[in-house]
Amino acid sequence: MRAEKAKKLVLVALGGNALIRKHQTGTLEEQLENLKVPIREIARLSMAYRIIITHGNGPQVGNLQLQQESCSAVPRMPLEILVAQTQGQIGYMIESTLDSELMALGIVTQKYIVSLISYVVVDEQDPAFKHPSKPVGPVYSETQAASLPYPTRKTAKGYRRVVASPKPLTIVEKREIRELIKRDFIVICCGGGGIPVIREGRSFCGVDAVIDKDLASAKLAGEVGVDIFVIATDVKGVALDYGKAGERYLRTLSCREAVVYRELGHFPDGSIWPKIEAGMQFLNSGGQTAVICSIEEIGDAVLGKAGTRIIP
Ligand code: ADP
Ligand code: MG
Numbered sequence: 597m598r599a600e601k602a603k604k605l606v607l608v609a610l611g612g613n614a615l616i617r618k619h620q621t622g623t624l625e626e627q628l629e630n631l632k633v634p635i636r637e638i639a640r641l642s643m644a645y646r647i648i649i650t651h652g653n654g655p656q657v658g659n660l661q662l663q664q665e666s667c668s669a670v671p672r673m674p675l676e677i678l679v680a681q682t683q684g685q686i687g688y689m690i691e692s693t694l695d696s697e698l699m700a701l702g703i704v705t706q707k708y709i710v711s712l713i714s715y716v717v718v719d720e721q722d723p724a725f726k727h728p729s730k731p732v733g734p735v736y737s738e739t740q741a742a743s744l745p746y747p748t749r750k751t752a753k754g755y756r757r758v759v760a761s762p763k764p765l766t767i768v769e770k771r772e773i774r775e776l777i778k779r780d781f782i783v784i785c786c787g788g789g790g791i792p793v794i795r796e797g798r799s800f801c802g803v804d805a806v807i808d809k810d811l812a813s814a815k816l817a818g819e820v821g822v823d824i825f826v827i828a829t830d831v832k833g834v835a836l837d838y839g840k841a842g843e844r845y846l847r848t849l850s851c852r853e854a855v856v857y858r859e860l861g862h863f864p865d866g867s868i869w870p871k872i873e874a875g876m877q878f879l880n881s882g883g884q885t886a887v888i889c890s891i892e893e894i895g896d897a898v899l900g901k902a903g904t905r906i907i908p
Contacts, residue, residue, distance in 0.1 A: 604823040605777060606645040606898060609813040609874075610634055611829035612652030614891045615686065618830075622655050624689075631693045634828055637894035638782075639697035642707065645898070646777050648822065649690060650813040653682035653788030654732070657806075661733035661757070675732070675759060676791050676802035680713060683787035687711025690784050709782045715768040715800055716790030716812050722762035730806055730866075731756035760805040762792065764812040768800065770819045777820065786812045814874035818881030825878045825886045826897055827871045832890045833904030834872060836862050846904045851876045854906070875906030 614634050616622040638647060660678045664670075673681075691709050698707050731751050741748040741755035749758045767773070767786060776783045789807030793800035810827055817825045831838075833845045836857060854863070854872050863869045868888075875886035889896075889903025896902035 603644065603646045605648070605821065606641060606824045606826060607648040607650065607813060607817045607822040608634070608638055608641075608826045608828055608894060609810055610649060610651040610690075610891065611827075612654040612656075613830040614651070614828065615689070616655040622659055627689055628693060631689060632697070634891035634894055635690065635693045636697050636700075637892070639694060639701055639703065640895055641898060642698070642782060643701075643703060645824075646780060647782045648773065648777065648816070648820070649782070649784045650786040650809060650816065651686055651690065651784070651788070652809045653679065653686060656682045656686060657788060658733045665734070674802070675804045675806065676793075679788045679791050679806065683711070683713050683791070686787050687784050694782065707782065708780070709784070710776060711784040711787075712769055712772065712776075714785045714787065714790045715793045715802075716786065716807050716815070717765045717768060717800070718762035718792050718794060718803065718805065718807065719765060720794045720803075722760070724760040724762040725805070728758040728760045730759050730761040730808075732759055732806060733757050760803075761808055762805055764790065764807050764815045767812070767816045767819055768793070770816065773816070774820050786816050808870045808874075810870045810874035811877065814877040814881075814886075817878050817883055822878070823884055824898055825875065825883055826894055826903075827874060827886070827888045828891045828894050828897075829871065829888065830890065831868075832893065832902065833888050834863070834868055838862065838868070848905045848907050849875075850907050851879070872906065879906060879908055 615627045615630050620626045657678050664672050694709055728747050735754035747758050748755045773783055789809040789812040792803050792805040792807050794803055834849055835843050835845045837843050871888050878886045886906040887897045887903040893902035
């Protein structure tokens with residue numbers, strides 16, 4: 597028991613692409629196959645570290661929205677309910693994959709896994725509510741978009757629904773997560789950035805919004821005292837001149853450099869930038885190690901041998 601307590605705590609934030617690759621539609625078989633790679637890495641890590649897993653839900657919540665828009669026989673559910681549904685479905689996929697990978701490695705003893713429906717508190721006055729900017733769900737034609745009951749915006753792919761993306765203030769279940777971690781549970785939580793809620797007196801009320809999963813993960817990492825924060829995605833780290841002739845990946849990125857490079861246009865909104873911001877916020881909250889890496893290199897990134905480390 598004593599040895600367990602000395603183990604460092606790693607939080608791995610899995611990108612939506614860990615489950616559905618960009619060219620895929622997201623069948624169950626595809627998602628389970630894709631998950632094997634990062635989950636095998638995490639299963640190995642769990643021998644030496646305590647583990648929290650968070651995950652994105654972009655493609656899954658988009659598919660649920662499309663499903664409910666294709667059917668008028670049952671009432672539509674608001675976004676917060678769809679986020680809750682994705683926490684359940686993805687939590688189940690991660691749990692079952694992790695269970696198989698742990699068994700394949702022969703780690704069957706004393707490894708308990710739990711997925712937690714997680715709420716994240718946001719501020720009702722957050723300016724994001726006045727300017728919905730985060731595209732979610734399916735792509736529509738201009739005419740279809742005009743008939744929808746919510747705001748849409750023209751994106752590179754076509755018209756999409758846009759929702760507010762307020763800042764995460766606190767994770768409601770942080771105490772439960774701390775307790776589970778102390779008991780060496782592997783905890784899957786804050787899926788899709790968490791179910792966004794506002795406080796109403798002593799209770800909570802869900803709101804139509806989505807929280808960036810990297811920023812929610814950084815908040816959780818600070819609140820539960822994570823030692824190593826790993827943001828795993830489909831590229832091997834942070835690059836300068838990404839996608840251009842002179843593309844080069846960075847081994848480290850300081851907070852000052854990040855701001856300078858962003859001003860120079862290296863880090864666009866909504867993709868790699870929230871990951872860098874999340875790394876910086878984790879360090880600001882007292883965290884030690886934040887690294888952005890590919891889902892194939894999670895283990896090496898924890899050891900400082902892969903990915904881009906965000907440094908003060
Ligand atoms: P996730 O689903 O893991 O959150 P995102 O698609 O939101 O992934 O963000 C990762 C993507 O950011 C990469 O696939 C890459 O295409 C894009 N990207 C944009 N600029 C950069 C950059 N400077 N360095 C690395 N990746 C970048
Ligand atoms: Mg993302």
